[in-house]
Amino acid sequence: MKSSPWPRGRKLVHLDLKGAPPRPEYLHKLIELFSGLGADGLLVEYEDMFPYEGELKVLQATAHPAYSREEVLSIQDVAKSRGLEVIPLVQTFGHMEFVLKHRALWGLREVAHCLGTLNPHKEEGVKLVIEMLRQVVELHPDLHTLHIGADEVYLLGEGEESKLWLASPGRTVEQLFLSHVAKVAKAVKEAWPHLNVIMWDDMLRGMSHDTLKASGLAELVQPMLWDYSPALDVDKTVSLLGKYHRAGLSELWAASSFKGSTCVHSSVTSTHRHVENHLQWLKVAASAPAGVKLQGIALTGWQRYDHLSVLCELMPLAVPSLAACLQTLIQGQFSAEAQSKVMESLGISSVEVEAMERASSGETVFAGRRLAERVVDLTLLLNSEDMRDFENNMFVRGWFTPYHRQRKMVNPLITMQIQSHATTLLAVLQEKEEAVREEMARLYPDATVQEWIEQHVGPVVAPLQRITEDIRACLEEMVPPSDTPSPPRQ
Numbered sequence: 001m002k003s004s005p006w007p008r009g010r011k012l013v014h015l016d017l018k019g020a021p022p023r024p025e026y027l028h029k030l031i032e033l034f035s036g037l038g039a040d041g042l043l044v045e046y047e048d049m050f051p052y053e054g055e056l057k058v059l060q061a062t063a064h065p066a067y068s069r070e071e072v073l074s075i076q077d078v079a080k081s082r083g084l085e086v087i088p089l090v091q092t093f094g095h096m097e098f099v100l101k102h103r104a105l106w107g108l109r110e111v112a113h114c115l116g117t118l119n120p121h122k123e124e125g126v127k128l129v130i131e132m133l134r135q136v137v138e139l140h141p142d143l144h145t146l147h148i149g150a151d152e153v154y155l156l157g158e159g160e161e162s163k164l165w166l167a168s169p170g171r172t173v174e175q176l177f178l179s180h181v182a183k184v185a186k187a188v189k190e191a192w193p194h195l196n197v198i199m200w201d202d203m204l205r206g207m208s209h210d211t212l213k214a215s216g217l218a219e220l221v222q223p224m225l226w227d228y229s230p231a232l233d234v235d236k237t238v239s240l241l242g243k244y245h246r247a248g249l250s251e252l253w254a255a256s257s258f259k260g261s262t263c264v265h266s267s268v269t270s271t272h273r274h275v276e277n278h279l280q281w282l283k284v285a286a287s288a289p290a291g292v293k294l295q296g297i298a299l300t301g302w303q304r305y306d307h308l309s310v311l312c313e314l315m316p317l318a319v320p321s322l323a324a325c326l327q328t329l330i331q332g333q334f335s336a337e338a339q340s341k342v343m344e345s346l347g348i349s350s351v352e353v354e355a356m357e358r359a360s361s362g363e364t365v366f367a368g369r370r371l372a373e374r375v376v377d378l379t380l381l382l383n384s385e386d387m388r389d390f391e392n393n394m395f396v397r398g399w400f401t402p403y404h405r406q407r408k409m410v411n412p413l414i415t416m417q418i419q420s421h422a423t424t425l426l427a428v429l430q431e432k433e434e435a436v437r438e439e440m441a442r443l444y445p446d447a448t449v450q451e452w453i454e455q456h457v458g459p460v461v462a463p464l465q466r467i468t469e470d471i472r473a474c475l476e477e478m479v480p481p482s483d484t485p486s487p488p489r490q
Contacts, residue, residue, distance in 0.1 A: 003279070003282040003283060003285075003286055003332045003333060004282070004285070004286050004332050005282075005329065005330055005331060005332040006281075006282065006285060006297060006329040006330070006332075007285050007288075007294055008294075009253075009294050009295050009296035009297065010040040010041045010085065010295065010296030010297075011038065011039050011040045011041070011296060011297055011299065011326060011329055012039065012040065012041040012042060012043040012085075012087060012296060012297070012298040012299065013034045013039045013041075013042055013043070013258075013298075013299055013301065013322065014042075014043040014045065014089075014255075014298050014299060014300040014301050014302075015027075015030075015042055015043070015044045015045065015301070016045050016260065016300070016301060016302050016303040016304070017044070017045060017046050017047060017049040017303070018045065018047035018048065018049070018098065018303060018304055018307055019303035019304040019311045019312070019448075020303050020311055020314055020315070020444055020448045020452070021049045021061075021064070021067070021444070021445065021448070022315065022443055022444060023442075023443060023444060023445065024067065024071045024074065024075070026367065026368070026442075026443040026444075027075060028074070028075070028078045029367035030315060030367055030368075031075070031078045031079050031082060031084065032078065032082055032367075033319070033366060033367055034084070034322070035082035035083065035084055036345065037322060037323045037326050037327075037345065038326040038327070038329075038330050039084060039299075039326060040083070040084065040085065040296070041079075041084050041085035041086065041087060041296070042079055042084055042085070042086050042087065043087050043089055043147060043298045043300075044075070044086055044087065044088050044089065045088075045089040046067075046072075046088065046089075046090075046136070047091075047098050047307065048060055048061040048066060048098045048307075049061060049066045049067050050066060050067070050072070050135070050136060050139075051066050051067060051068055051069050051072065051139075052066075052132070052135055053135065055131075056128075056131060056132060056135065058102050058104065058105075059098060059099055059102070059132075063445075063447035063451075064445035064446070064447040064448065065445075069139060072139055072140075073139070076140060076142065080142065085144065085145070086140060086142075086143075087143075087144075087145045087146065087147055087198070088136050088137075088140055088143070088146060088147065089147035089148075089149060090129075090132055090133055090136050090146070090147070090148060090149065091148075091149035091150075092118070092129040092132075092133070092148045092149055092150060092181075092184045093117070093118055093120070093129075093148075093149065093150045093153050093177075093180055093181065093184075094116055094117055094118075094149065094150060094151055094152045094153035094154065094203075095116050095149060095151065095152060095306060095307070096115070096116055096117065096118050097115040097116050097306055097307035097308055098307045099118075099128070099132075100115045100116070100117075100118065101115050101307070101308075105128070107122075108122055108124065108125040108128065109159075110155055110156060110158065110159040110162065111155050111158050111159050114154055114155045114158075115307075115308070116152070116153075116154055116306065117153050117154050117155055117156055118180075119159055119161060119162075120156075120162070120176060120177075120179070120180035121159075121161040121162065121165065122161075126180075126183060126184070126187075129184060130184070130187050133146070133148070133184075133187075133188060134191070137191075137192060137195070143192075143195065144194070144195065144196060145195065145196040145197075145198060146188060146192075146195050146196070146197055146198070147197075147198040147199070147224070148181070148184055148185065148188070148197055148198070148199050148221075149199065149200060150177075150181050150184075150199045150200055150203060151200030151202050151203065151226075152200075152202065152203075153177060153203055156173055156176060156177060157173040157176060162176060174206075174207050174211055175211075177203050178211075178215040178217065181199060181217070181221070182215065182216060182217060182220060185197050185199075185217070185220035185221050186220060189220060196222060196251075197220060197221045197222065198221065198222050198223075198224050198253060199221045199222075199223060199224065200223075200224055200226060200255075201223035201224055201225045201226065201240075201244075202226065204217075204223060204244075205240060209243055209246050209247050212243070212244070212247035212248075212249065213246075213247040213248055217248075217249060218247065218248030218249050218250075219248075221249075222249070222251045222252060222253060222295060223244055223249055223252055223253070224252070224253035224254070224255050224298065225237065225240060225241070225252060225253070225254055225255065226254075226255035226256075226300070227255075227256075227277075227280075227281075228255075228256065228257035228261035228277055228300065229277060229280075230273050230274075230276030230277050230280070231276075231280070232277060232280035232281065232284070234280055234283045234284050234287065237284045238284055238287045238288065238289070241284070241288055241289055241292050242289040242292075244292075245289055245291050245292050250291055250292055250293055251293045251295055252292060252293065252294060252295065253294070253295050253296055253297065253298065254281055254284065254285070254294065254296075254297040254298070255297065255298040255299075255300055256274075256277050256278050256281050256297060256298070256299050256300065256325065257274060257277055257299070257300045257301070257302070258274045258299045258300070258301050258318055258321045258322040258325045259274070259301045259302065259312065259313045259315075259317070259318035259321055259322070260300070260301055260302025260303060260304075260305075260312035260313060260318075261300070261302055264305045264309055264310060264312070265310050265312075265455070266312055266313050267312075267313055267314075267317070267375060267379050267456055268313060268317055268353060268354055268375070268376060268379050269313045269317045269318040269320075269321045269353055270321070270352070271320050271321040271324045271351045271352050271353070272352070274321045274324070274325050275321075275324050275325060275328050275334045277325075278299075278325045278328040278329055278334075279328060279333070279334065281297065281329075282328070282329065282332060282333075297329065299322065299325055299326070301315065301318060301322070310455050311448075311451060311452055311455060314368075314371070314372075314375065314440075314444075314452070315368060316367070316368025316369060316371045316372040316375075316443070317353050317372050317375055317376075318353075319346065319353075319366055319367075319368065319369075319372070320342065320346060320348060320350075320351050320352065320353050320356070321351075321353070323342045323345060323346055323351075324338070324339070324342050324351045327341055327342055339351055346366045346369075347359070347365060347366065347369075348366075348369075353372055353376060354376055354380075356369075356372070356373065356376075358373055359373070368443055370439050371436070371439040371440055371442075371443060374432070374435045374436045374439050375436055377432055377435075378429075378432040378433060378435075378436050378456075378457070379456070381428065381429060381432055382429075382456060382457065382460050386425065387425060387429070387460055387464075388460065390421075390422065390425070390463065390464060390467070391463055391467070395414055395417065395418050395421075396418055396467070398414075399411050399414045399415060399418070400414075400415055400418055400467070400470075400471070400474075404474070405470045405474065408473065408474045408477040408478070409474075409478070410471075410474045410475075410478060412475060412478050412479050415471050415474060415475065416471075416475070418467065418471060419467075419468055419471045419472075419475075422464045422467050422468050422471075423468060425464060426461065426464050426465070426468070429457070429460070429461060429464075433453060433457050436452075436453070437449055437453060440452065
């Protein structure tokens with residue numbers, strides 16, 4: 001059954017820049033691509049890629065340069081030329097890892113071992129986030145909407161100052177959360193009355209209608225409901241919309257996902273999974289209570305689960321998923337027609353990046369496609385049984401166990417067969433790794449390339465390299481140098 005297309009409201013593509021920030025020229029191509037696929041705007045989470053100045057300069061990335069002021073303006077110029085609105089996202093309460101990791105700012109944490117949560121009682125902490133917002137807003141001269149984050153505020157209420165505050169009768173962690181968000185939102189409204197303020201909704205979900213209504217948030221913020229599951233609970237989400245509406249929070253947003261929400265270390269995106277998530281959101285929109293004004297939907301594309309986690313799928317691996325999700329929203333379903341449109345617009349043979357046929361040398365390709373193809377090739381090899389379970393194959397477990405290695409007493413004939421197999425795998429792996437490294441360096445900073453290789457290739461390569469080194473040492477003890485034959489062919 002066909003659902004109605006996404007109702008009036010913007011379709012924002014989320015750019016998570018806290019991992020694998022694209023080189024500016026590649027980012028410009030991506031923005032043009034997003035526009036061509038049907039997006040209306042960008043939700044840009046700069047984090048440490050923003051060119052903070054003055055005392056906040058410490059927040060800039062160090063592994064690779066942050067974007068310059070000119071580059072941030074150029075991003076907006078390209079977006080504007082394609083009719084895309086830019087909405088910056090600045091975390092102001094939870095997920096402040098990129099701020100609170102710095103030694104000079106340790107004292108602003110709610111609890112010492114949680115880098116993500118700001119202590120809401122310290123005035124210097126509030127001043128810090130307001131200054132972050134000021135610098136971001138002033139570098140976005142055409143700004144109409146700002147996202148202040150406020151999701152996953154872990155361990156709130158666990159700090160010593162919070163415990164003292166909560167000791168007074170009638171005070172709750174909910175009030176503590178609401179008071180900080182209201183303080184930040186009011187500061188934004190006072191400084192820039194024309195701005196709409198968005199916040200994530202997860203910390204509000206468990207609050208009662210009365211608590212929400214009494215908070216005064218209705219005059220300050222527009223909650224963005226997020227759920228990235230292909231099995232999103234439609235009835236529960238519609239009920240949540242109704243609760244927010246009854247509390248006066250009628251201007252609401254949705255947030256789906258086109259990548260970065262399957263598994264913390266995923267490297268290849270599943271289009272089907274993310275299309276299913278959007279089909280569920282269409283059902284929510286179709287059943288939204290009267291009076292609820294859906295302002296738009298942000299298609300999130302997380303690059304890390306948080307500032308300190310590993311990289312999720314790189315953007316080129318998720319372009320087919322993004323195109324399919326946007327078509328699903330536009331058409332109200334993911335029909336054969338929608339699939340054909342995605343494949344035609346991107347010049348691909350399948351909406352699943354793993355099943356795309358390789359582009360010919362003269363074929364027009366979407367920005368980043370060649371990297372996507374090479375990452376798929378490498379990932380298939382890395383995840384192959386031969387590679388992942390090499391140390392558990394019959395020959396290694398039968399003739400080259402830790403017992404054999406420690407005593408350097410091995411069967412040379414079989415050990416050399418193991419060596420030959422490992423050497424062959426390493427050679428193929430090195431060839432595919434170099435192809436990925438070369439293509440990735442065109443689109444991303446060198447530090448991103450190195451991080452991705454170390455995270456995805458290193459753990460698989462290391463055991464094979466150890467085995468070849470151990471075999472060499474054992475053979476030196478078992479076979480005279482002049483009589484050492486070449487490894488037998490398999």
